[in-house]
Amino acid sequence: MARPIVAFLSDFGLRDHYAGTLKGVVLGVCPDATLVDIAHDIPAHDVMAGALELAACYRYFPPGTVFLAVVDPGVGSSRRGIAADTGDYRFVAPDNGVLSAVFQESAPRKVVELTERKYARPTVSRTFEGRDRFAPAAGWLAKGIALTALGKGISDFVVIDLPRPLADAGQISGEVVRVDRFGNLISNIDRRAFEHLASSGDIAVHAGTHGIARVVATYAEAPAGELCALFGSTDHLEIAVNGGDAAARLALSRGAALTVRRV
Amino acid sequence: MARPIVAFLSDFGLRDHYAGTLKGVVLGVCPDATLVDIAHDIPAHDVMAGALELAACYRYFPPGTVFLAVVDPGVGSSRRGIAADTGDYRFVAPDNGVLSAVFQESAPRKVVELTERKYARPTVSRTFEGRDRFAPAAGWLAKGIALTALGKGISDFVVIDLPRPLADAGQISGEVVRVDRFGNLISNIDRRAFEHLASSGDIAVHAGTHGIARVVATYAEAPAGELCALFGSTDHLEIAVNGGDAAARLALSRGAALTVRRV
Amino acid sequence: MARPIVAFLSDFGLRDHYAGTLKGVVLGVCPDATLVDIAHDIPAHDVMAGALELAACYRYFPPGTVFLAVVDPGVGSSRRGIAADTGDYRFVAPDNGVLSAVFQESAPRKVVELTERKYARPTVSRTFEGRDRFAPAAGWLAKGIALTALGKGISDFVVIDLPRPLADAGQISGEVVRVDRFGNLISNIDRRAFEHLASSGDIAVHAGTHGIARVVATYAEAPAGELCALFGSTDHLEIAVNGGDAAARLALSRGAALTVRRV
Numbered sequence: 033m034a035r036p037i038v039a040f041l042s043d044f045g046l047r048d049h050y051a052g053t054l055k056g057v058v059l060g061v062c063p064d065a066t067l068v069d070i071a072h073d074i075p076a077h078d079v080m081a082g083a084l085e086l087a088a089c090y091r092y093f094p095p096g097t098v099f100l101a102v103v104d105p106g107v108g109s110s111r112r113g114i115a116a117d118t119g120d121y122r123f124v125a126p127d128n129g130v131l132s133a134v135f136q137e138s139a140p141r142k143v144v145e146l147t148e149r150k151y152a153r154p155t156v157s158r159t160f161e162g163r164d165r166f167a168p169a170a171g172w173l174a175k176g177i178a179l180t181a182l183g184k185g186i187s188d189f190v191v192i193d194l195p196r197p198l199a200d201a202g203q204i205s206g207e208v209v210r211v212d213r214f215g216n217l218i219s220n221i222d223r224r225a226f227e228h229l230a231s232s233g234d235i236a237v238h239a240g241t242h243g244i245a246r247v248v249a250t251y252a253e254a255p256a257g258e259l260c261a262l263f264g265s266t267d268h269l270e271i272a273v274n275g276g277d278a279a280a281r282l283a284l285s286r287g288a289a290l291t292v293r294r295v
Numbered sequence: 296m297a298r299p300i301v302a303f304l305s306d307f308g309l310r311d312h313y314a315g316t317l318k319g320v321v322l323g324v325c326p327d328a329t330l331v332d333i334a335h336d337i338p339a340h341d342v343m344a345g346a347l348e349l350a351a352c353y354r355y356f357p358p359g360t361v362f363l364a365v366v367d368p369g370v371g372s373s374r375r376g377i378a379a380d381t382g383d384y385r386f387v388a389p390d391n392g393v394l395s396a397v398f399q400e401s402a403p404r405k406v407v408e409l410t411e412r413k414y415a416r417p418t419v420s421r422t423f424e425g426r427d428r429f430a431p432a433a434g435w436l437a438k439g440i441a442l443t444a445l446g447k448g449i450s451d452f453v454v455i456d457l458p459r460p461l462a463d464a465g466q467i468s469g470e471v472v473r474v475d476r477f478g479n480l481i482s483n484i485d486r487r488a489f490e491h492l493a494s495s496g497d498i499a500v501h502a503g504t505h506g507i508a509r510v511v512a513t514y515a516e517a518p519a520g521e522l523c524a525l526f527g528s529t530d531h532l533e534i535a536v537n538g539g540d541a542a543a544r545l546a547l548s549r550g551a552a553l554t555v556r557r558v
Numbered sequence: 559m560a561r562p563i564v565a566f567l568s569d570f571g572l573r574d575h576y577a578g579t580l581k582g583v584v585l586g587v588c589p590d591a592t593l594v595d596i597a598h599d600i601p602a603h604d605v606m607a608g609a610l611e612l613a614a615c616y617r618y619f620p621p622g623t624v625f626l627a628v629v630d631p632g633v634g635s636s637r638r639g640i641a642a643d644t645g646d647y648r649f650v651a652p653d654n655g656v657l658s659a660v661f662q663e664s665a666p667r668k669v670v671e672l673t674e675r676k677y678a679r680p681t682v683s684r685t686f687e688g689r690d691r692f693a694p695a696a697g698w699l700a701k702g703i704a705l706t707a708l709g710k711g712i713s714d715f716v717v718i719d720l721p722r723p724l725a726d727a728g729q730i731s732g733e734v735v736r737v738d739r740f741g742n743l744i745s746n747i748d749r750r751a752f753e754h755l756a757s758s759g760d761i762a763v764h765a766g767t768h769g770i771a772r773v774v775a776t777y778a779e780a781p782a783g784e785l786c787a788l789f790g791s792t793d794h795l796e797i798a799v800n801g802g803d804a805a806a807r808l809a810l811s812r813g814a815a816l817t818v819r820r821v
Contacts, residue, residue, distance in 0.1 A: 070578025108513025250634025371776025
């Protein structure tokens with residue numbers, strides 16, 4: 033039988049021991065787990081970034097994967113810890129919205145608050161609940177316990193407002209929600225909305241105040257060094273430079289306006 | 296039976312192949328090993344930082360874990376390679392003190408010098424003993440050989456002076472020993488010493504020349520953006536900013552004075 | 559039986575989900591795989607750097623390892639995807655030369671173009687073929703299919719010109735090809751060529767216009783803080799500072815001239 037998979041996403045970086053400590057705790061509970069690092073360089077305390085990165089990748093893991101997502105600026109406060117089951121996958125995280133983008137795609141069948149003390153470490157640090165509460169819960173799920181063993185079901189888990197584009201007959205007003213390592217400016221405008229608008233005439237794309245001359249199918253279709261717009265791997269409109277860094281070129285970052293207008 | 300675990304800590308980063316090469320060598324010796332990356336972004340050549348990060352996490356791994364810790368500014372010199380057994384865990388490292396903080400908590404039962412050539416690669420590079428000497432030794436330990444097969448026992452292994460706080464009746468004078476990714480300034484003052492002093496009256500905390508107004512139980516108890524002192528996940532006094540970066544705010548780094556005074 | 563190993567090298571970093579997504583896809587195809595991260599911080603789009611890091615480490619992995627190397631500035635263009643068998647190892651990569659340095663050492667027995675659609679994901683994104691084409695192919699190889707199942711054999715795969723030193727009777731003119739995390743300037747001059755020249759008289763080493771006074775056997779032989787030349791772990795001449803950063807000291811980077819002259 034295939035070994036259970038636990039996949040980690042955090043803002044802990046690889047300079048400190050925190051991410052490693054999580055992994056040790058999971059293996060202590062479930063020594064057979066296959067551990068996978070998704071990303072540990074989520075910007076510090078950036079729940080929205082964690083939510084979007086997690087949502088972009090979880091469906092590419094085998095069913096049964098347990099995800100441990102720790103971006104936790106409210107550690108030690110009254111915010112709860114939760115575990116969620118979306119059918120194919122289970123998730124353990126602080127209850128701060130870091131699962132919101134996943135839930136938008138895959139409505140959770142069940143969410144529980146992590147209250148069962150026997151599935152936490154005996155002492156729970158108020159500054160590192162990832163180690164003492166979330167990692168053990170993920171380990172126990174990987175080991176095979178039912179989600180409901182971890183605590184009582186809740187329905188008032190935190191959902192953060194993911195920025196949504198505004199669309200009317202002549203325009204879609206979105207924004208940059210992720211800037212990746214390559215400087216691609218990835219927006220919240222999806223392909224369907226764009227194609228709906230574009231189907232009835234010519235359109236113009238602007239990133240901030242910059243007009244983007246070309247909409248292409250892939251980076252390499254734009255002349256080297258030239259700005260272009262395209263649909264990236266999550267089927268959202270992004271602004272890129274073939275072989276270059278669009279964010280640096282345009283001095284834009286998350287939150288920048290991206291608009292598609294009929295012309 | 297659970298597979299053996301080998302956990303890696305180094306200053307190799309993830310830009311170069313070095314950390315990956317270590318892992319390949321370990322798998323060549325012990326193909327069944329579960330590999331765990333703790334941290335590879337230890338500051339270059341910073342033995343003290345490596346020692347403290349390793350000490351902060353090793354106890355959270357399952358008994359039997361083999362740790363390979365390579366922060367090795369003296370590579371190729373006459374400094375030895377060692378392997379150590381602390382009862383629950385085994386460690387392989389250069390003999391430069393990188394295990395000192397572990398040993399302070401868990402006195403080693405046995406330390407050997409890595410002299411047995413059959414457990415090293417046939418040719419040992421004088422600039423990358425991690426690959427040719429330490430990784431094979433870790434792989435062999437994971438595979439099940441006895442520590443003493445790796446070489447002769449020694450007792451004069453290198454121990455570095457970990458900075459210790461000075462305490463008298465009215466004051467504890469410590470210092471910042473770690474600055475983590477979040478900018479938390481983590482000191483060498485432990486909770487017991489602090490509580491002893493605080494039990495007999497009011498106290499004042501200073502980081503460098505900055506007075507810290509609040510001692511809280513967790514980051515979230517401080518108003519957003521405000522400086523506070525608290526005991527972090529290793530039970531040492533640290534200076535933090537709720538949602539912010541204390542190191543940047545105070546322009547302090549490792550070695551900065553942290554004092555607790557009775558007032 | 560030992561589990562199959564899949565080792566990853568990319569320029570995806572650990573801030574975005576891309577590297578994690580690759581791993582999820584591989585596990586979806588081959589759940590028993592042992593995953594190894596070699597390096598994900600290859601400079602963005604830097605095929606040459608990826609090629610050299612991969613070549614520096616692959617031989618240290620157990621025979622049978624499958625390498626997935628994704629540095630892919632031409633994603634979505636007409637550049638092909640390939641898989642290669644060098645006898646002991648198999649590789650999956652874009653056909654852009656990222657395997658060139660490996661092939662220079664280990665001539666491939668067989669290279670195929672990734673054309674067989676049943677070993678790709680049903681829809682192949684034109685901006686993330688790593689996810690949809692390369693990762694599935696690596697997973698299938700790990701699972702045991704023959705290389706030739708992935709597509710038709712080709713012989714016109716792309717080979718990039720790796721910078722080679724020029725040598726004449728009195729001088730070797732090389733260049734810096736890698737700068738590692740420690741600031742070591744690693745050249746393309748190998749030990750044999752150097753020793754041939756040095757065997758017949760005194761030599762002088764220059765990095766850019768800087769004379770390097772000492773050729774040593776290891777960093778620690780140079781006085782602390784002093785520039786030196788030595789042969790590093792891949793047996794190429796490098797410029798280093800014992801305990802310091804040669805690249806920063808000399809303000810040199812990749813492409814800088816390194817010469818060895820008879821004097």
